[in-house]
Amino acid sequence: MPDLHIHREHQLGLAEARKVAWKWAEDAEARFSMECTVLEGETSDTIEFTRPGVNGRLVVAPDHFELDAKLGFLLGAFSARIESEIGQALDELLKSAAPAKKSAAKRAPARPKR
Numbered sequence: 001m002p003d004l005h006i007h008r009e010h011q012l013g014l015a016e017a018r019k020v021a022w023k024w025a026e027d028a029e030a031r032f033s034m035e036c037t038v039l040e041g042e043t044s045d046t047i048e049f050t051r052p053g054v055n056g057r058l059v060v061a062p063d064h065f066e067l068d069a070k071l072g073f074l075l076g077a078f079s080a081r082i083e084s085e086i087g088q089a090l091d092e093l094l095k096s097a098a099p100a101k102k103s104a105a106k107r108a109p110a111r112p113k114r
Contacts, residue, residue: 004056004069004083008090012097014044014062020093021047021060027089065090 010017018040025036025047032051039046045060049069056069067086071079 004067004071004079004086006065006067006083006087006090008065008087008094010064010094010098012062012094014060016097017060017062017065018045020090020097021045021058021065023093024058024090025049065094 010020012020022038025034025038028034028049029036032054034049034051034054037048039048044062047058047060049056049058053072053075054069056067059066067090069086071082075082
């Protein structure tokens with residue numbers, strides 16, 4: 001059976017990473033008819049997901065996501081596409097959750113008094 005492995009670094013911390021992971025799980029349940037179970041821990045969480053032909057887990061850590069999945073025979077032919085779609089979904093969720101970078105405020109030079 002082909003394996004999928006996706007690793008994504010982030011700087012969200014565990015609380016924000018949990019929110020992203022919950023959103024990913026909700027999307028996976030709705031879009032792919034996955035059954036997701038969240039196992040919360042003190043330093044990381046694990047989301048186990050399954051459906052006919054697929055089973056795996058997403059480890060949610062304060063600084064990264066680690067997804068491993070096994071595909072059944074029929075879905076194995078689509079492993080590259082599935083891995084790409086999962087990676088893109090995680091990237092989009094991480095991008096939307098990333099704190100906005102503050103731009104340096106520019107001060108206009110003082111005008112001379114007349």
